Every structure is written in structure tokens, then in C-alpha cells.
Amino acid sequence: MTKSDCSDTVSCLPTMARDKTCSVETDNKTGHQSTPGGQCFPGTIPKLIITRDLTPSCSQDGAKLHLNSGACLEPQPDDESPCSDSGCGGSPALMRSHRKLSNSSSFGLSSASSFEESEDDFTGRTDMSYICFFQNKSWQKLKTMVHWSPFVVSFRKRYPWVQLAGHAGNFQAGDYGRVLKRYCECEQQCLQKLRDDVLQPHVPGYYGVVKKDDQEYNVMDDLLADFESPSIMDCKMGSRTYLEEELSKARERPRLRKDMFEKMVAVDPEAPTEQERAQQGVLKPRYMQWRETLSSTATLGFRIEGIKKADGTCNTNFKKTKQKEQVMKALEDFVEGNNQILKLYLHQLKELRSVLEKSPFFRTHEVVGSSLLFVHDASVKARVWMIDFGKTVPLPDQQTLDHRTPWVEGNQEDGYLWGLDNLIDIFSTIKEEKQELSRGYTR
Numbered sequence: 001m002t003k004s005d006c007s008d009t010v011s012c013l014p015t016m017a018r019d020k021t022c023s024v025e026t027d028n029k030t031g032h033q034s035t036p037g038g039q040c041f042p043g044t045i046p047k048l049i050i051t052r053d054l055t056p057s058c059s060q061d062g063a064k065l066h067l068n069s070g071a072c073l074e075p076q077p078d079d080e081s082p083c084s085d086s087g088c089g090g091s092p093a094l095m096r097s098h099r100k101l102s103n104s105s106s107f108g109l110s111s112a113s114s115f116e117e118s119e120d121d122f123t124g125r126t127d128m129s130y131i132c133f134f135q136n137k138s139w140q141k142l143k144t145m146v147h148w149s150p151f152v153v154s155f156r157k158r159y160p161w162v163q164l165a166g167h168a169g170n171f172q173a174g175d176y177g178r179v180l181k182r183y184c185e186c187e188q189q190c191l192q193k194l195r196d197d198v199l200q201p202h203v204p205g206y207y208g209v210v211k212k213d214d215q216e217y218n219v220m221d222d223l224l225a226d227f228e229s230p231s232i233m234d235c236k237m238g239s240r241t242y243l244e245e246e247l248s249k250a251r252e253r254p255r256l257r258k259d260m261f262e263k264m265v266a267v268d269p270e271a272p273t274e275q276e277r278a279q280q281g282v283l284k285p286r287y288m289q290w291r292e293t294l295s296s297t298a299t300l301g302f303r304i305e306g307i308k309k310a311d312g313t314c315n316t317n318f319k320k321t322k323q324k325e326q327v328m329k330a331l332e333d334f335v336e337g338n339n340q341i342l343k344l345y346l347h348q349l350k351e352l353r354s355v356l357e358k359s360p361f362f363r364t365h366e367v368v369g370s371s372l373l374f375v376h377d378a379s380v381k382a383r384v385w386m387i388d389f390g391k392t393v394p395l396p397d398q399q400t401l402d403h404r405t406p407w408v409e410g411n412q413e414d415g416y417l418w419g420l421d422n423l424i425d426i427f428s429t430i431k432e433e434k435q436e437l438s439r440g441y442t443r
């Protein structure tokens with residue numbers, strides 16, 4: 001997710017203390033559209049009601065959103081999450097739209113064929129030494145159907161940088177071994193605090209803020225730097241992908257998101273309700289809940305966002321990967337039957353869990369929308385890191401989370417450890433099945 005100045009300020013304070021005022025008006029960088037004609041929905045617009053989701057397959061309660069009469073719906077900047085592209089403010093340099101990278105099915109070209117000039121490349125010099133070169137040209141765009149980032153990291157070695165998920169345009173190359181991520185105060189505060197937490201080895205190293213072309217960036221370790229042609233997987237953790245704060249805002253000031261309506265229809269034309277169809281828009285929490293129940297987020301507490309393999313193939317088409325068996329298949333495919341890689345990942349996930357259970361930072365933060373980034377290569381090196389702290393917010397004084405208790409609105413539980421337990425179980429099952437299989441062969 002990306003940043004917005006005022007919403008960051010709002011969300012990086014403990015919930016109780018947050019200043020909810022935000023004077024910035026909706027801007028056109030967001031790409032979000034209001035209801036048809038740019039007006040408030042002309043009909044009777046219902047009020048927002050939150051009810052429990054009692055779906056038996058879901059081991060947690062979930063808030064459901066319904067519209068009742070009376071509200072005027074139109075996107076507003078402060079409806080968004082702390083680092084949302086669609087939030088208010090942001091740098092003038094980023095007034096262009098920052099699309100969310102599509103999760104549509106996509107199979108990458110080999111990196112060799114993916115380098116191409118593009119009209120919308122970044123060109124010209126910058127005031128920093130972060131220009132990257134490929135074939136003597138600056139800022140080559142890695143152009144495929146998938147999410148190659150618009151830069152090639154270059155210094156001691158050149159390698160195409162891959163952004164598997166998240167918002168397009170959020171990253172730029174840093175000095176060798178570092179990347180720049182569009183500034184988000186919330187994320188900055190987390191990365192800073194994490195430097196002094198036991199979790200430090202499990203998150204990218206953080207090196208402060210730099211300004212480039214009027215835009216600020218958080219500088220952090222490039223987690224791909226020490227790998228050769230890495231395979232990468234992004235798993236979004238937790239049973240909930242929107243902050244409680246986003247829910248309150250949606251209830252206080254329900255706003256329709258036409259872009260989310262369109263993303264919903266693209267996956268399942270039957271998904272919107274009659275009313276949503278008439279409005280041509282959905283509320284953000286409604287969209288997020290729909291994504292959660294369509295995927296494994298609601299039932300397993302994590303979901304796969306994308307996988308890029310060493311051969312360059314890339315798949316971000318996991319929106320409907322929900323059943324345990326489907327997830328297992330995707331994970332098996334990711335490790336390509338390599339037992340050692342499997343063991344390394346399992347070991348690291350268990351180690352991470354034990355550190356999370358001890359971490360003061362983790363205990364005192366609502367961790368939403370954060371991912372685990374899995375990276376391995378042919379040299380049988382494999383690592384897992386926590387990334388994306390744009391919606392990780394401190395809890396009010398004295399409050400702590402166990403990250404396993406099912407969420408009910410108000411308790412701020414995020415299901416992170418529940419999801420990690422499930423992920424570990426799935427990796428363990430794959431390992432056991434492989435062992436069974438090899439025992440069978442040797443009999």
C-alpha cells in the first residue's frame with residue numbers, strides 16, 4: 001500500500017488518540033471514480049450495518065456490511081487505509097494514479113525478453129545516485145504481463161527486480177542491495193521500531209527516508225539482492241485485510257468504490273448485489289471481505305498473492321485459491337519438489353513463529369495486510385521475511401493481542417498467528433507426504 005500524508009498521521013497514532021480530521025479533498029490521482037456521473041447516488045442509499053458472519057467454515061466472526069437508506073456515497077480520501085493510494089494527500093510527484101497491481105492471471109516472459117523501452121518509463125537524471133542501468137539506458141522498464149518493476153538493480157550484479165503484489169509505482173531502485181518504497185509514515189514508524197525488536201532479523205533492514213524528485217521514500221533492504229534468479233512468493237497474512245478503523249470510517253461515511261466494483265465483476269459478475277450493481281460501486285470493507293472469503297484468508301488466515309519462479313514464470317491468479325488442497329498444490333509447485341527448500345522454509349516459519357510470540361512489537365500492534373515474502377534460489381538458499389507494514393498500527397496503551405483469538409469488532413485481533421499456524425501445518429503436511437512417498441519408493 002502507499003502513503004497519504006494526512007491519513008498516515010491519523011493511523012499511526014494509537015486508535016483512541018487518532019485525529020480523524022483530514023481536510024484534503026478527493027483527488028484524481030486515485031483513479032477512483034464516484035458513482036455514475038460523479039454525483040452521490042441519486043436513489044435511497046442505505047445506512048451501513050455491521051453484522052456477524054456466521055459462516056460455519058469460517059472460524060472467526062466477520063463484520064458484514066449492508067447498505068440501508070440515506071447515505072451519500074462517493075470516494076473520499078480519509079476513507080482509506082493509512083497508506084492507501086487512494087488516501088488523501090501524497091506528494092505532487094505522485095498525483096498520477098497508482099494502480100493496484102492486477103491479480104489477474106499472468107505468466108511472465110523470461111527476463112531476457114521482458115526488457116523493453118516504454119513510453120512511461122522514468123527518464124532523465126535524478127538528484128540521487130539511484131539510477132540503474134541496463135544496456136546503457138537508465139530506467140529500463142521490465143515489461144511483461146506481470147509485475148516486473150520498472151527498474152533493474154545494478155551494481156555488483158544486474159538483476160531484474162520483481163514486485164509480486166501491492167501498488168504499481170510504489171518502488172524504485174536504491175543503492176545496491178536497497179530499494180526505495182514510497183513513503184508511508186505508518187510503515188516508517190514500524191520499520192524504525194522493528195530495528196530494536198527481536199523481530200529485526202525477520203524484516204528488511206531500514207535506512208531512513210530519502211527524497212527524490214519531490215517524493216519521499218523509505219529506504220530498506222532489497223530482499224532479493226543475495227539471490228541468483230530467485231523464486232519468490234508473497235503470502236498475505238491474517239484473517240482480516242482491513243483495519244477496524246477502515247470499518248468505522250465506512251460506517252460513518254459510506255463511500256462507494258467503482259474501481260472495486262469493477263474488480264469484483266471481473267472475477268465474478270454475479271458477486272455484486274442488485275443494489276451494488278445499481279450503484280456501480282461497493283464499499284471498501286465489503287470488497288475486502290469478499291476477497292477474504294473468496295480466497296483462503298477467511299478460512300486459513302493467509303492467502304497467496306503471487307508466485308514468481310526461477311524460470312521467470314509468474315502467477316498472481318490466486319484470488320480463488322481457497323481450499324487447503326489448492327493452497328498445498330500452489331506451495332508444492334513453488335518449491336518444485338525440492339525437499340531441502342521445503343525444510344528450510346518450514347524451519348524458518350517455526351523460528352519466526354517463536355520470535356513473534358516473544359516480540360513486544362508484535363504484541364502491541366494490529367498487523368493487517370502484511371505479507372511474508374519467501375525467496376529461494378538454485379543454490380538452496382531460502383529465506384522468509386515479513387514485509388509491508390503500511391497497515392500495522394499501534395494498539396491503545398496497555399492493550400495487547402495474541403493474534404490467534406477470532407476477531408470480533410473491537411478486539412482488533414488480526415488472526416496473524418492463526419494464519420501462520422495453518423501455513424506451518426500445510427508445509428508440514430507437504431513434507432510428511434513427500435517423506436511417505438519416498439519411503440514407498442525405497443520399500
Ligand SMILES: O=P(O)(O)O[C@H]1[C@H](O)[C@@H](OP(=O)(O)O)[C@H](OP(=O)(O)O)[C@@H](OP(=O)(O)O)[C@H]1O
Nearest residue numbers: 001002080081083084085086100166167291369
Ligand atoms: O488485491 P486487490 O483485490 O487489488 O485489492 C487491493 C488490496 O487489498 C490492497 O492491499 P495491499 O496493498 O496489501 O495489496 C489494498 O490496499 P490497502 O493496503 O491500501 O488497503 C487495495 O485498497 P485501495 O488501495 O484502497 O485500492 C485493494 O484495492
Ligand SMILES: Nc1ncnc2c1ncn2[C@@H]1O[C@H](COP(=O)(O)OP(=O)(O)O)[C@@H](O)[C@H]1O
Nearest residue numbers: 001163164165166167170204221222223234388
Ligand atoms: N524489501 C523488499 N525486497 C524485495 N522485494 C520487496 C520488498 N518489499 C516488497 N517487495 C516486493 O514488492 C511487493 C509488494 O510489496 P508491498 O510492501 O506489499 O507493497 P504495497 O505496500 O504496495 O502493497 C512484494 O510482493 C514483493 O514482491
